[in-house]
Amino acid sequence: MSVRVLNPLFFRYTGNRREVEVEGRTVGECIRSLAEQYPEVKKHLFSAAGGLQGNLLVSLNRDVVQHGELDTPVEEGDAIHIMTMIDGG
Numbered sequence: 001m002s003v004r005v006l007n008p009l010f011f012r013y014t015g016n017r018r019e020v021e022v023e024g025r026t027v028g029e030c031i032r033s034l035a036e037q038y039p040e041v042k043k044h045l046f047s048a049a050g051g052l053q054g055n056l057l058v059s060l061n062r063d064v065v066q067h068g069e070l071d072t073p074v075e076e077g078d079a080i081h082i083m084t085m086i087d088g089g
Helices: 027-037 039-045
Strands: 002-006 019-023 056-060 063-065 079-084
Touching: 002 027, 019 027, 027 039, 027 056, 027 079
Parallel strands: 002 079
Antiparallel strands: 002 019, 056 063, 056 079
16 A cells, blocks of 8 residues: 655655655555665664664654554555654753
8 A cells, every 4th residue: 555654854865755655554564665665764764673763753644653553554645754853952
């Protein structure tokens, strides 16, 4: 199923496209599909251990998806946002 991934942080690695379409049945499959289509993005998404980088925030249709919930199903036309969390004071 086709899902949009909005990736304003990685657009330089996706041919300046801030939105790309990927295939997958879950949030995790869609993120892996993004990394397969754009290998330069992979090192920014995944840690050496293979999990998502700890500073990333993922949302599905504007609802936050916890890192342990990447098996959340997606539907045709859904939108996944990948953002970097910033903290400080």
